[in-house]
Every structure is written in C-alpha cells, then in structure tokens.
C-alpha cells in the first residue's frame with residue numbers, strides 16, 4: 363500500500379507523521395520504504411542525521427519529480443508499505459504524489475483556518491479520483507493539545523469537509539522535534555511512551571481504514 367502524507371499547506375506535520383508512521387510499520391515487521399517527494403528534502407535530511415553505525419529502520423529515497431506517479435507504483439511492489447512525504451505548495455508535485463498513492467493522509471492542525479486551507483489538496487484529490495476511483499483519503503489531526511477536547515468550531519469545520527477524520531490524533535509534543543533532530547523516530551526513542559502509542563494507533567487505524575474502504579469499493 364502506498365500512503366501519501368500530503369497537504370499543500372506547509373508546516374502541518376507531513377514529514378513528522380511520514381517518518382514516524384514508516385517507523386511504526388517497520389517496527390511491526392513490515393518491509394517499508396519512505397519516499398521523500400519534497401524538494402526541501404526533509405526526510406532525506408532526517409535519515410542522514412542518524413548516528414553513524416546505527417542501522418536504518420527502512421530505506422529513504424528521494425523522488426521529488428512528476429514522474430513519481432509512474433515510477434513509484436512499480437518500485438512499491440517490493441514493499442509492504444510505502445510512505446510518501448509530500449511537498450507543500452507545488453501543485454504539479456502534489457498532483458503527481460496523489461496519483462502515486464492508494465491512500466492520501468492529510469495532516470491538519472486542529473484549527474478552522476488549517477482545515478479550510480486543505481481545500482486545494484481536497485480539490486486535487488477529487489480531480490485524481492476521476493482517473494483513479496480507488497483512491498481514498500482521510501484527515502489526521504496533528505498537534506492537538508494534550509487533555510483538551512477539540513473545540514466546537516473545529517468540529518464544525520471538519521463536518522463541512524469532504525473526507526473523514528481519523529479517530530487517532532497526534533498530540534503536540536517536544537519529543538517529535540527532539541527525536542527528529544537525531545534522525546530517530548518516537549518509537550525508537552521511547553517505545554512504550556505516549557508518542558509511540560499514539561503513532562501506533564494512527565498506523566493501525568490507517569490500515570483498517572484502507573482495508574474497509576477497499577472492501578466497500
């Protein structure tokens with residue numbers, strides 16, 4: 363399965379969720395590939411920040427080019443899970459990454475402004491679905507403040523959205539930035555910590571969601 367972690371809006375957590383989800387799937391024993399589809403090269407930078415001698419959990423390759431939609435499905439045949447860390451803003455790359463994906467996961471911060479700002483990405487997904495009806499998509503809340511409920515205004519903004527919001531939510535935690543700095547994932551830093559637990563939950567829900575949507579198709 364190819365999971366495109368995409369949102370045309372910058373700084374919403376595409377790279378953070380991509381590498382941590384990839385790590386959770388690798389930790390389950392799956393054969394994982396992380397694809398950096400962003401010219402900024404954040405996932406590649408992350409993997410090169412790893413201490414020398416520390417084995418990588420999965421390979422990371424750069425593919426920030428429109429041909430990803432043709433090349434990646436071929437490459438993906440050798441893996442159980444491929445996670446694509448997408449680029450912000452550039453719609454040509456966004457469109458190609460969406461077309462390469464079986465499922466698009468849109469990280470979004472719990473604010474109406476951020477939800478409304480996903481409109482461009484939603485539009486690209488809708489267009490892609492004309493060519494690829496099997497394509498599915500969902501939102502994942504990132505940077506939720508711990509022990510607070512999502513506000514009514516945020517829920518209202520989600521209610522207007524075209525795609526479902528996954529139940530598993532990712533919290534605002536310094537560990538996400540601290541672990542990334544060393545080229546590590548939260549699962550590696552604190553296997554049974556709260557961050558690792560929420561990432562595993564999200565990873566499991568994505569698999570269930572993709573399975574159910576496929577059955578329904």
Ligand SMILES: Nc1ncnc2c1ncn2[C@@H]1O[C@H](COP(=O)(O)OP(=O)(O)OP(=O)(O)O)[C@@H](O)[C@H]1O
Pocket residue numbers: 371372373374375376377378379400402404448449450504505506532533534535536538539542
């Ligand atoms: N759950 C979180 N808790 C704390 N910090 C976070 C969380 N998610 C993301 N961040 C921080 O927010 C910033 C943006 O995150 P990230 O780089 O993952 O977003 P992005 O969507 O990949 O950005 P870009 O659009 O530039 O590629 C980073 O500094 C990251 O460490």
Ligand SMILES: [Mg+2]
Pocket residue numbers: 376377378400404447448
């Ligand atoms: Mg990024």
